[in-house]
Amino acid sequence: MRRPTIADIARRAGVSQAAVSFALNGRPGVSAATRDRILAAADALGWQPNTAARSLSAAAAGAVGLAVARPARTLGVEPFFMQLISGIQGELSERGYALLLDLVEDVHAEASVHRRWWAERRVDGVLLVDLRTGDPRPRVLREIGMPAVLAGGPDPTGAVPGVWVDDARAMTAVVEHLHGLGHEHLAHVSGPPGMAHSAHRAEAFTAAAGPRAARAATDFSDAEGAVATRGLLRRRPRPTAVVYDNDVMAVAGLSAARQAGLAVPGDLSVVAWEDSALCRLTHPTLTALSRDPFRFGAAAAARLLDLVRRGPGGGGAGDTEFELPELVVRESTAPPRPNGG
Amino acid sequence: MRRPTIADIARRAGVSQAAVSFALNGRPGVSAATRDRILAAADALGWQPNTAARSLSAAAAGAVGLAVARPARTLGVEPFFMQLISGIQGELSERGYALLLDLVEDVHAEASVHRRWWAERRVDGVLLVDLRTGDPRPRVLREIGMPAVLAGGPDPTGAVPGVWVDDARAMTAVVEHLHGLGHEHLAHVSGPPGMAHSAHRAEAFTAAAGPRAARAATDFSDAEGAVATRGLLRRRPRPTAVVYDNDVMAVAGLSAARQAGLAVPGDLSVVAWEDSALCRLTHPTLTALSRDPFRFGAAAAARLLDLVRRGPGGGGAGDTEFELPELVVRESTAPPRPNGG
DNA sequence: ACGGGTTTATGAACCGGTTCAGCGACTTCC
DNA sequence: GGAAGTCGCTGAACCGGTTCATAAACCCGT
Known part of the structure; x- marks a missing residue:
């Protein structure tokens, strides 16, 4: 047989x-x-x-890779990733490509995984997430000449084409919503400043909310989200609205506020950057910025396959803008109490 | 070059x-x-x-597959999966194997993915999760002769070796803990009865808590978890403690209880089956049954690689028991109020 | 000095596809 | 009716490794 x-x-x-x-x-x-x-x-x-035989003569692996450099702990809690992967997956399997997944320590480990994958001809290209400032990956990828697409770009060095979301415009919309409700003292709990998109958002926040608005940086974890919240709530004037860079921290912030004796949204309005089931799980439900990670992943994957099929030097190095996230207003945002602050 | x-x-x-x-x-x-x-x-x-060349002559792909048949929505929220994958990943990459991931509609789609992977020689074996009652996968795998390990077994048909956790014993421990606190009216919110481990736990719950204890089945989602909770809280006598089959539903149940005007743990104790950051995010924090998904994944992957290297008919078809989960007592469980119920 | 055994190295087949030069047979056109 | 072109198909090389039969070189004891 x-x-x-x-x-x-x-x-x-x-x-x-x-x-x-x-x-x-x-x-x-x-x-x-x-x-x-x-x-x-x-x-x-x-x-x-037989894929091996086909790959050997066609010099193509029929697979693309995704190496992720985030601690599994944080990764797991954020629904974002699974949805992203699911979107990527859908696009790939439709065209007969497989997805290789690797969870690694940091971006340097990720770059060596890329090197290995490419040298071994295991993949035809890779997807990148979480661009850092001074990220080594675009350089390495350009050096070895492997097709790649950055989900969440754009890459400032221009080495890797990206599918990106206009975080600055989205942040402006969030701040305008809060201003519209009457909030004057806003705060932003961001991710690590080393992450490019996180830095972008922080900048945009300052630009929109004014240089004196409160800010705190975290590692995206629930723990640091709670600590940051406690810190912000001790400030005077106390912020009446906080924008969190992800859903997990927003939930943690909610708990922290409650423990500090503050009502949400009465004393404090809360906005989460990423929408997910998590935001509907809590009480009150969270106002959140909603983009569709599923379609986002699909778009990035489609872009990559395009690049792969074009072959090296096939042009099309430009960035693609993905639709602007939508602000879904739920229970956690309301006008500030007149006696608040 | x-x-x-x-x-x-x-x-x-x-x-x-x-x-x-x-x-x-x-x-x-x-x-x-x-x-x-x-x-x-x-x-x-x-x-x-070059992996393709090596695979071609060695007749081995140097990769294993994981196809998951759960909606991305639920998958994403449960930290369990990412940790499991991370554990699998760690074990694999240590031995130079890659992980192919596929997210599919249902177990039948999963079985065809298995078939295709094997026919194309893309993988040397697969990992299975979420065994269903009457699951087609063990049969298919045996038919095509592909090495496989069930994470969460054991497989009643005996076709696929498993790494499993003694859910029945764990459930007994949970019920004893609640009995010890003085609870008399317990309830269990389980996953779909079609899932083997879910069915096991439900049985064990009934065995330990008595045939008259309240039970509700869900699809593991936060939405159904909330609905089930509301239903259980309308029963008379009202349950004073609820065991949820995953962390997500426990959190949803917490919100539902609060909306019903009940204090946790004063009026209602809550136990989550799976421990994760989610359980520490809430207020009160959740008492949870904690197993280490990371090491669980690693154990399953190790078992699979073993099987793969042994080759067909290499014996070792037995099941491996994984350590018993530990009950981490936090704020959500306490003795029932004397005036409760 | 010689037979037998071991160590070290080679050539060639092989895995299962893809691809291309080449070759009949058939059509077309003048 | 013969040159030119097209169509349908074949044989063989090729992708980059692994493996096996075989041979050359070396070691040993007698």
Whole structure:
């Protein structure tokens, strides 16, 4: 019960291996009648291409990689990633590509995974997430010449094309919403300043809310989100609204505020950057900035496959803008109490 | 700037390709001196094996697959999965294996992904999660003869070896803890009865808490967790403690209880089956059953690689028990109020 | 000095596809 | 009717490793 190969098909259909290959790949060189006979034989034998053999001659792996450099602890809690992966997956499997996943320590480890994958010809390209300031990855990728797309770009060095969201405009919209409700003392709990998108948002926040608005940086974890919240709430004037850079920290901030004896949204309005089930789990439910990570992942994957198929030097190095996230207003934002602050 | 191949190494070291292959794989047939020369040449050229070529002759893919049939929505919220994957990943990359991930609709789609992966020789084996009652996957896997390990077994059909946790014993421990606190009216919010481990736990709950204890089944989502909670709280006598089959539902239940005007743990004690950051995010923090998904994943992956290396018919079909989860008591469980119920 | 055994190295086949030069047979055109 | 072109198909090389039969070189004891 050996796996059938094209040789078996050729024998059964009474043709050469080359003819079988042509027929199976829908290229000219065989008559319609012969093609049908070959396809019927392949079908009867239950033939499937051996990826290794195909990769070897085609010099393409039929797979793309995603290495993620975040502690599994944080990764797991953020629904964002799974949805992103799910979106990527959908796009890939539709075109017969597989997804290789690797969870690593940091961006340097990620860069070496990329190197290895490329050297071993395990993947045809990679997706990048979480660009850091001074990130080594774009440089490495350009050096080895592997196709790559940055989900969450744009890459300031321009080495890697990106699918990106206009965080600055989104942040402005959030701040305007809070201003519109009458809030004057805003605060922002950001992720690590080393992450490019985090830094962007922080800048945009300051630009929109004014240089005296309160800010705190964290590692995106619930723990630091809570600590940052406590710190901000001790300030005078006390902020009446906080924007959190992810959903997990917003939930943690909610708990922290409650423990400090503050009502949400009465004493404090809360906005989460990423929308997810988490934001609907809490009481009150959280106002959140909602983008569709599923479609975002799909867009990035599509862009990558495009790049892969174009081959090296195929142009199309530009960035693609993804739709602006939408602010979903729920229970956690309201006008500040007149006696608050 | 072509990628170096063993032919290049052979030329540089002045030996045959076969000698290079022997040297690089640490097998006998070359002298120590020649071996060193070859390794130096390989190093100088920056050689890495081409996985496709290696797979083709070795008839091994150097990768294992994980197809998950759960909606991305639920998957994302449960930290469990990412940690599990992270654990799997750690074990795999240590031994040079890659992980293929696929998110699919249901177990039937999963079975066809398995079929395709195996036919294409993309993977050497797969990991299974979420065994269903009457699950088609063990049958298919046995039919095609692909190595597989069930994370969360055991498989009642015995077709697939599993790494499993004694849920029944764990459930008994939880119920005893609640009994010990003085609770008499317990309830259990389980996952879908179609999931084997969920069914197991439900049975164990009934065995330990008595046939009249309240039970509700859900799809593991926060939404159904909340609905189930509201239903249980309308019962008379009202349960004073609820055991949730995952962390997400426990959090949702917490909100539902609060909205119903009940204090936790004063009026209602809450236990979550899976421990995660989520359980520490809430207020009060949740008492939870904690197993280490990271090490659990690692154990399952190790078992699979073992099976893969043993080759077909290599025996070792037995199940492996993983350590019993530990009950981490936090703020959400306390003795019932004497005037409660 | 010689037979037997071990160590070291080689050439060539092989894994399962893809691809291309080449070759009949058949059509087309003048 | 013969040159030119097209169509359908084949044989063989090729991708980059692994492996095995075989041979050359070396070691040993007698």
